[in-house]
Amino acid sequence: AAPSGGPILREGAGLSRIRGRLQGPALGTMIRTPGRAMAILAMLVACVECMYEEEQEVVVSMNKVWPFTNPTETYRYYDFPFCQPSVVMPHFMTLGQVLRGDRLVNSLYKMHFKRQVPRTVVCNRNLSEKDVQLFKAAIDANYMFELFVGELPIDRPFGVKSSIDEHGAGGVPTDRYFLVNYLDFIIGYNEQEVVSANVTRDLNLEHLVDITEWKEGMTIQFSYSVHYTHLPDISPSQALELQLKSTMPHGHQNMDIHWLAIINSFVLMLLILSLFLLIIIRVVRSDLSRYLQIPDEELNAVEEETGWKLLHADVFRSPKHRLFFCSAVGAGAQLFSMVVMIVLVGCIGVFYQRGAVASAGVVSYMVTSAVGGYGSAHLYQKLGGEKWAWNIFVTALMFVGPAFIIWSFLNTVAIFYGSTAAFPAATILLMFAMWACVTFPLTVLGGIVGRHRAMKQNQGESPFPCKTNKLAREIPACRWYQSPITQMFATGFLPFSAIYIELHYIFNSVWGPRIYSLYGILLLAFAMLLLVAGTVTVLFTYFHLNAEDHRWWWRSFGTGIAVASFFYVYCIYFFMQTGMNGLLQCAFFFLYSLLVAHGLALMLGSMSFYATYLFVNYIYSRIKAE
Numbered sequence: 001a002a003p004s005g006g007p008i009l010r011e012g013a014g015l016s017r018i019r020g021r022l023q024g025p026a027l028g029t030m031i032r033t034p035g036r037a038m039a040i041l042a043m044l045v046a047c048v049e050c051m052y053e054e055e056q057e058v059v060v061s062m063n064k065v066w067p068f069t070n071p072t073e074t075y076r077y078y079d080f081p082f083c084q085p086s087v088v089m090p091h092f093m094t095l096g097q098v099l100r101g102d103r104l105v106n107s108l109y110k111m112h113f114k115r116q117v118p119r120t121v122v123c124n125r126n127l128s129e130k131d132v133q134l135f136k137a138a139i140d141a142n143y144m145f146e147l148f149v150g151e152l153p154i155d156r157p158f159g160v161k162s163s164i165d166e167h168g169a170g171g172v173p174t175d176r177y178f179l180v181n182y183l184d185f186i187i188g189y190n191e192q193e194v195v196s197a198n199v200t201r202d203l204n205l206e207h208l209v210d211i212t213e214w215k216e217g218m219t220i221q222f223s224y225s226v227h228y229t230h231l232p233d234i235s236p237s238q239a240l241e242l243q244l245k246s247t248m249p250h251g252h253q254n255m256d257i258h259w260l261a262i263i264n265s266f267v268l269m270l271l272i273l274s275l276f277l278l279i280i281i282r283v284v285r286s287d288l289s290r291y292l293q294i295p296d297e298e299l300n301a302v303e304e305e306t307g308w309k310l311l312h313a314d315v316f317r318s319p320k321h322r323l324f325f326c327s328a329v330g331a332g333a334q335l336f337s338m339v340v341m342i343v344l345v346g347c348i349g350v351f352y353q354r355g356a357v358a359s360a361g362v363v364s365y366m367v368t369s370a371v372g373g374y375g376s377a378h379l380y381q382k383l384g385g386e387k388w389a390w391n392i393f394v395t396a397l398m399f400v401g402p403a404f405i406i407w408s409f410l411n412t413v414a415i416f417y418g419s420t421a422a423f424p425a426a427t428i429l430l431m432f433a434m435w436a437c438v439t440f441p442l443t444v445l446g447g448i449v450g451r452h453r454a455m456k457q458n459q460g461e462s463p464f465p466c467k468t469n470k471l472a473r474e475i476p477a478c479r480w481y482q483s484p485i486t487q488m489f490a491t492g493f494l495p496f497s498a499i500y501i502e503l504h505y506i507f508n509s510v511w512g513p514r515i516y517s518l519y520g521i522l523l524l525a526f527a528m529l530l531l532v533a534g535t536v537t538v539l540f541t542y543f544h545l546n547a548e549d550h551r552w553w554w555r556s557f558g559t560g561i562a563v564a565s566f567f568y569v570y571c572i573y574f575f576m577q578t579g580m581n582g583l584l585q586c587a588f589f590f591l592y593s594l595l596v597a598h599g600l601a602l603m604l605g606s607m608s609f610y611a612t613y614l615f616v617n618y619i620y621s622r623i624k625a626e
Helices: 034-049 095-099 129-140 236-247 255-292 296-301 307-311 322-348 356-367 369-382 388-397 400-417 425-457 484-497 500-510 519-546 553-576 583-620
Strands: 060-067 117-126 143-149 152-157 159-164 174-180 182-190 193-199 208-210 219-230
Touching: 095 356, 095 425, 129 159, 129 174, 143 193, 152 193, 152 236, 193 236, 255 484, 255 500, 255 519, 307 519, 322 356, 322 369, 322 388, 322 519, 322 553, 322 583, 356 369, 356 425, 369 388, 369 425, 388 400, 388 425, 400 583, 484 519, 484 553, 500 519, 500 553, 519 553, 519 583, 553 583
Parallel strands: 182 219
Antiparallel strands: 060 143, 117 219, 143 152, 159 174, 174 208, 182 193
8 A cells, every 4th residue: 555645645745744554455465365376377368368259258457557747656556545346356467567567456347348338336435535635636646547458558547627716707716626437438349359448538527526525424436337339440450559559648659750850860970971981081091002002121211100000009908997898898789789679679560568668678688698798708808808707797787787776776765655666576586587597697608608709719819900019108198179078078969969859759658658669760760879979989089099099998988978978968858848756756767867878878888889999900900010
């Protein structure tokens, strides 16, 4: 049960003086008997079948409630004084549904396939003054509730608030609170499957009851009705997609804006690529051609060169903190592989199922662990690292470590508020088992393979085109436009400008009621981001090498950090445009955004480094340096 009048009272709705707990006979009795397992199994079979015979029961599941401004702040439906069964039975949920805060349970609404049900009373609920104040606070905060008819979700508000002038023109309007107490189900079917579900879309007085003033012995009658209609134009395979699109506010996503963002990114990419090709063709190639035309016997007699060619004995010098550097690169490569898998699967159109993205993210992160271990250990061995076991261990914790710290704090906050955003104990044990039994072993396996491959490739030879001197070359003072701060700003701003429009729609999906479905557009935007980030990083690396500064390893990785910084600034801007407030909402938004920024820094930093590494390896492999 939600403490102290539930979530709303803790969010500053003006009712913090109320103490105590909502007492419900079923909130703590989730049936710890063998019958629970059988019921869950039967529910699973029903969900898999999705085919109904005449008069077969169509399961109606109550899920959760949340304030409209922040759907991630979720609470159990029966934390509020609605009518509830004598025994609350949990329904089957996937891992993704649990991670997103779903808590499906049984309801009092009985429904059978193709059976029309006139208005039927499910219960008469006696409301205390505390219950009425809780409902009024929920209506003030625009709380929504979600239920499922079969596999089709439906979102509806608790009620409405209206200002009514009871004394005619010139009077002072008073606020009246109306609670939805009558659900009129309209179910569409095609052959033997439910393809559409709607509940009381157009509210009128018959669906509402006035709860503005509490009276002694106040009783609310909750009722429902069911009407079936034949919809042959909706195929069962499109039912969930159309259902979700119909519930999105203000229609579906405008494709013109998305294509405008893609065109904007494409033009920016062309400009940067043109500059890059100009430098490569007219400067680097000409330098290499002139250098390669010098006979070997005259090489030492040539007038001293300037620029990047002088750094051949220092450019492949191992960076400081190479263990952490290689671990970050490997973790970023793993996150890149994970994102590519998720976006490619999303392009097929399978993410309309609730929680599917979260499930795909967990599975993708696990199976791509070998990529992170391989990339980290392979690079660490090339750089002459000796603590390879620590390198693999740090790689496995590079993203999961900060994620665990942030999750631990947020899960504690969610438990304090009684929110379903808190993971159940079984889910926590499952996630830990998956990391310990799948993710970590795959990281170790990939690291062992990467290390041995690097050792095999470099037997008796230097892994890089040029040998490295024991003493580092002195680095001359740089001008202001060659400083790391200038590079961080440019390499962060330009790639971020290629994705900020699409980022708006992703945020509306994650922190709002929309479902993101344009994964083809997202794939194009992601490709643009990688090309712009990689190209800009290579350009600035060339400028620094020409300034005789050989410290390019961490600077190339810094592109990811720069983009992540701009991303987090955008998070702050987005937050200011929303109505989020309270500790729970703010903590979830800022800390999870910080975690995403950390992952973005690792991923883009890794990809920018690999692009720079290929460039540096290319130009120095073609000069004649001993």
